[in-house]
Amino acid sequence: MRAITVGIWCILSGATAAPAAGADASAGKALFQQRCSVCHSAETADNGGAQGPSLAGILGRKAASAPQFSYTQALRDSNLVWEAANLQRFLASPTTVVPGTAMLIAVPEETDRDNLIAYLHSISNQSASAAPQAEVPATSQQTANWRLDAPGKSHRISIASLPPPYATPSSRNNSSVVGKPAGATLALPPGFHIEPFATGFAGPRKMLLAPNGDILLTEISGGRVTVLRPAPDGRGAAETHVYLQGLKEPFGLAFYPNAHNPQWLYIAETNRVTRYGYQAGDVKPRGEPQVVVAQLPGGGHSTRDIAFSRDGKRLFVSVGSASNVAETMSKKTPAQIKAWEAQRGLGAAWDAETDRAAVLETDAGSPSAPTLYAAGIRNCVGLTVQPANGAIWCTTNERDTIGDDLVPDYSTRIERGSFFGWPWYYLGSNEDPRLKGQRPDLAGKVSVPDVLYQAHSAALTMTFYEAGSGASAFPAAFAGDAFVAFHGSWNRSLRTGYKLVRVRMKNGEPTGEYEDFLTGFVIDDSHVWGRPVGTVELKDGSLLMSEDGNNVIYRIFYTR
Numbered sequence: 001m002r003a004i005t006v007g008i009w010c011i012l013s014g015a016t017a018a019p020a021a022g023a024d025a026s027a028g029k030a031l032f033q034q035r036c037s038v039c040h041s042a043e044t045a046d047n048g049g050a051q052g053p054s055l056a057g058i059l060g061r062k063a064a065s066a067p068q069f070s071y072t073q074a075l076r077d078s079n080l081v082w083e084a085a086n087l088q089r090f091l092a093s094p095t096t097v098v099p100g101t102a103m104l105i106a107v108p109e110e111t112d113r114d115n116l117i118a119y120l121h122s123i124s125n126q127s128a129s130a131a132p133q134a135e136v137p138a139t140s141q142q143t144a145n146w147r148l149d150a151p152g153k154s155h156r157i158s159i160a161s162l163p164p165p166y167a168t169p170s171s172r173n174n175s176s177v178v179g180k181p182a183g184a185t186l187a188l189p190p191g192f193h194i195e196p197f198a199t200g201f202a203g204p205r206k207m208l209l210a211p212n213g214d215i216l217l218t219e220i221s222g223g224r225v226t227v228l229r230p231a232p233d234g235r236g237a238a239e240t241h242v243y244l245q246g247l248k249e250p251f252g253l254a255f256y257p258n259a260h261n262p263q264w265l266y267i268a269e270t271n272r273v274t275r276y277g278y279q280a281g282d283v284k285p286r287g288e289p290q291v292v293v294a295q296l297p298g299g300g301h302s303t304r305d306i307a308f309s310r311d312g313k314r315l316f317v318s319v320g321s322a323s324n325v326a327e328t329m330s331k332k333t334p335a336q337i338k339a340w341e342a343q344r345g346l347g348a349a350w351d352a353e354t355d356r357a358a359v360l361e362t363d364a365g366s367p368s369a370p371t372l373y374a375a376g377i378r379n380c381v382g383l384t385v386q387p388a389n390g391a392i393w394c395t396t397n398e399r400d401t402i403g404d405d406l407v408p409d410y411s412t413r414i415e416r417g418s419f420f421g422w423p424w425y426y427l428g429s430n431e432d433p434r435l436k437g438q439r440p441d442l443a444g445k446v447s448v449p450d451v452l453y454q455a456h457s458a459a460l461t462m463t464f465y466e467a468g469s470g471a472s473a474f475p476a477a478f479a480g481d482a483f484v485a486f487h488g489s490w491n492r493s494l495r496t497g498y499k500l501v502r503v504r505m506k507n508g509e510p511t512g513e514y515e516d517f518l519t520g521f522v523i524d525d526s527h528v529w530g531r532p533v534g535t536v537e538l539k540d541g542s543l544l545m546s547e548d549g550n551n552v553i554y555r556i557f558y559t560r
Contacts, residue, residue: 019118028119145494146522157452171493177549186520197555198237204546207536208253241283252305268304310390320379321357347419376420382461410449457497458487472557473541485532
């Protein structure tokens with residue numbers, strides 16, 4: 001998934017001046033690993049990476065000049081060269097130096113900035129491009145790439161069919177987002193149609209349907225919540241109101257005590273959860289915010305989602321890891337681990353990863369500091385409550401850089417005390433080779449996810465479709481199934497994702513299968529024109545989908 005924090009590292013396109021006197025490159029490397037390796041690599045085989053280009057060998061370049069990366073227009077137009085002084089100013093206040101940048105988080109301490117620049121200077125002689133990779137051998141998952149996507153195509157990823165780690169090289173294959181090409185169309189099953197519903201947003205993410213039909217939307221890059229009021233025919237937004245702005249990377253939204261007669265709107269920012277008095281039809285908050293969760297760990301994966309249990313008694317908050325595989329987490333003795341888990345829970349991470357790679361919970365009626373609900377979930381981007389039975393689901397981005405087909409993303413039900421392996425294991429008792437032998441005590445204690453997706457698809461959010469009688473309602477066979485948005489791969493030689501898939505259920509239970517539902521955003525091996533993020537079902541049975549490549553919300557509907 002494209003974390004907002006990539007902005008800071010994507011534009012470190014050069015710092016030709018020498019670092020500040022006394023700057024510590026080693027300290028800069030440690031800081032880079034703690035805050036940035038979830039999104040970027042800097043040195044060969046450092047296990048870093050995500051959405052941004054590698055920083056190896058990029059010193060002296062113009063900002064926004066790395067190939068195959070989609071920068072903001074503001075950065076492309078900045079014409080900056082990243083000498084030390086410019087880089088210092090940008091890191092101190094990104095939006096002041098480049099208004100409109102996707103990077104919203106500053107590095108406030110001058111010493112930290114000096115050390116980061118020193119680290120980048122120390123690796124400036126490394127090649128900016130990866131060494132030529134060996135030909136990718138055929139695997140059982142090689143058919144999972146954009147050229148073969150089609151509505152109705154079924155997928156079932158089994159653990160038994162997965163290759164061992166490093167069966168293929170780790171690829172850096174970023175997409176470049178472009179405008180919709182002339183004549184480009186999106187593919188859907190027969191009877192389904194798609195049209196733009198609203199445009200002009202700044203990182204549209206999660207959506208929430210109000211009782212009166214309004215749609216509340218988080219704009220993560222814009223730092224705001226927006227209210228969209230549909231036109232009478234439901235085909236587009238007749239009104240758009242900024243409900244709240246000045247937020248810090250808002251993502252999750254939820255109504256309380258219920259969605260039918262809400263009294264509060266809860267908003268998850270990257271560092272906290274707040275709530276505002278709300279009644280259906282409001283386009284501005286009622287009064288000042290009330291802080292529900294005062295402090296969430298920041299940096300690394302920045303999205304925070306929220307959901308209430310079906311009975312309204314518990315509030316859940318998802319917090320992704322700060323890194324790919326906890327590279328900077330210190331070693332503990334078995335006795336120390338036992339004491340830590342007695343306090344925190346099975347598989348709880350520590351140091352910079354404390355209360356991360358996890359779902360936290362607190363009492364909805366009397367919120368307090370949240371406690372660990374489920375652990376070992378690298379980045380539960382989307383939290384979803386299944387309407388049929390109240391099950392809590394996580395849709396998860398798994399780890400990178402051990403091959404094209406590892407580790408599969410997934411959606412899964414989670415229970416209190418469950419542990420899904422990160423960073424030591426994946427998919428049951430499969431050890432991550434980078435941490436082999438560190439936690440033998442966890443073997444046999446790792447939960448296996450319900451539905452596995454092609455690795456590196458960047459699965460973000462899940463919406464269960466409920467049967468409706470509206471004019472645009474989907475066929476009855478869709479009732480109870482779920483839609484999951486795939487933001488799209490960067491760490492796979494054969495591009496995958498950039499689509500909406502249907503997850504099949506039978507009597508409320510996952511079958512393990514998913515099928516392509518909406519495809520067509522990929523143009524070629526380098527370019528795409530859309531990246532799906534979130535979905536919400538409207539009262540007429542149609543489905544809205546946000547995509548943050550070109551910042552459009554689409555409406556998908558069915559005609560008989």
